[in-house]
Amino acid sequence: MTIKLYDIAHSRAGDKGNTLTLSLIPYTAEDYPLLCAQVTAEAVKQHLAEIVSGEITRYELPNLPALQFVCQQALTGGVTTSLTMDTHGKSLSYALLEMCIQS
C-alpha cells in the first residue's frame, strides 16, 4: 500500500545559510526500520528535485529514533538575500512529508 510520510512521521525544518535540515521522526518506533529502508538520501533527493540542488546527507539516530537530512543549496541563496517567499525554508518539512513510500 502506498502511504505518505505524513501518515507515519513528523518533521521540523531548520536552516544554516543555504543549507536546509529536515528531521523525520516516526510517531511509533516500529516504523523506524521502514523509514531507514525507503527514505534514503537518494530517494529524498529525487523527491525534492525541484527544491534542493545540492547534496543530501542522511544521518541515522536510532536512539530517538529519527532520521536527519542535511540538504545543501536548498534555499536559493540563503535566508538573507533570497527572493523566495519562505527564505528560511521553514515550511519545507511538509514538502518532505509529501513523499510516498510502500508500507
Next chain:
Amino acid sequence: MKPSIRIGCGAGFSGDRLEPALVLVQQGELAYLVLECLAERTIALAQKRKRQDATLGYDPLLERRIETLLPHLLEKKVRLITNMGAANPLAAAQKIVDIAQRLSLSVTVAAVTGDDVFSLISGSETALETSKPLSDSGPLVSANAYMGIDAILPALATDADIIITGRVADPSLFLAPLVHAFGWSLEDFDQLGQGTVVGHLLECAGQLTGGYFADPGRKDVPDMAHLGHPFADVSADGTAIFGKVAGTGGVLSLATAKEQLLYEVMDPSRYITPDVVADFTQVRLTATGPNQVRASGARGQARPDTLKVSVGYEAGFIGEGEISYAGSNALNRAKLAGAIIQERLQDRFSDLRIDYIGSTSVHRTNFGHFPDPYEIRLRVAGKAQTAQQAALVGEEVEALYTNGPAGGGGARKYIHELVGIVSTLINRNQLTPQVTLFHA
C-alpha cells in the same frame, strides 16, 4: 553545591512574545532566565542602527522586555542572561540602568563585549559559503564572532543581576550558568556536551513546549494561546528534566523534544560550538511525567581553536508587488499577469522571481497532485541596487489593474533593504572578551 538548578528560556528570537517570560519569572521558581534574541542577520541590522545612532544597536524590544521583567527578576532573585545587547551591549546595559532608575530599582548589569571583530577583518578572508573573499559579496557592514562560555563566566562571577552580551553561541547562554553553578571543568567535554544539549533544547523557547509543532488532528496542542515557555532542572552531572509552568498552554513531550533536538543540527555527532564539539547521537530522551522530559547521555570532544564570524554585507534592495485573482480560470489569469510582468521588467532586473501564492510559492512545486485553487495571488520580487529601482517592481504590479488581465484585486507593494550574511573563521586568541559593570 545545589543538587540542581533551574534555568528558564523566555524568548527564542528577537520578536518573541513577552508574556511567557513574565510567567516564568513570577511562577517558575527559576535561578536563571535566558532570553535568546539574536538571529544570524539580526546583529548586522543592529550594527547599521548603531552606525546611525551610537546609543542604539541593541535589541529593539529590550526596553519593553526589561520594563516588564525587571521588578519581578529582582523580587524573585532571578538572574537574567541575554544576548539583547546585539551590536551594542554597553548601550544596552546603560539603557537597563536608566530603566531601573526610572522605576527606583537598584540593579547591577554586566555587559560582555569582544565579539565585534569588524576592525580585525580585512575583507580578503575566505567566506565559508562561497569560497571567495568576503568583500566579493558586497560592502561589509559588520563582523561578529560567536563567543563562548569563557566570555560569559567572568560576568557570572560578579554580583551582576543581569548579564547582557552581543554575539555568543546560543547554547553558551545556558551552559555558562551551569558551569558557574557546578564548577564544571572547561576540559570535561562530555559534561560540556551534555550542558550544550540542555542549551540547544531550551534556546528556541516555545519550540520545545508545543510551539511550531501543532497540526490539528495529527499533532494537537492544547491552549496554544497561552503557550508556556520551558525550563530545565539540571543536575550536577548534567542530566536535565525539562518542564513548563503548571497551567500554561502547550505540550512538552518526547515528540516536541525530538523535533527540537534535531532543529538546525547539521552533523548530529559533531555539533560545533565555541565550547565543545557535542555529540547528540547518544542522547536519551525519556518521558518522566505529564509535560516532563528527561535528557541525558550527550558526549563531547575538545572545542575548536577557531570561532565562527558572521559577516554582514550590503546586498542592495528587494522590491515586491502582489495582486490577487479569484474565481474561474484564476490561476491562468495570474499566470498571464506574471508573463506580462516578466516581459515588462526582464530588461531592468537580472534577478526577478514570480510566484503564485496558493499554488507553488512556498515549496516551488506542488508535486503535481493538487487541484487548481479557487483564488491565487501573484507575487513578483526583484533585486536592485537602489530603493528607487526596487520600487519599479511594485509599481508594475499595481499597474496590472488597468494594464493586465481581468479581475485583479488587492495590489500591494513593498521595498526592503537587504543585508546579506557570510561567515568566516577567526583564531579564538585574537579575541579579548571584556566585562563592564553598570550600577543603578
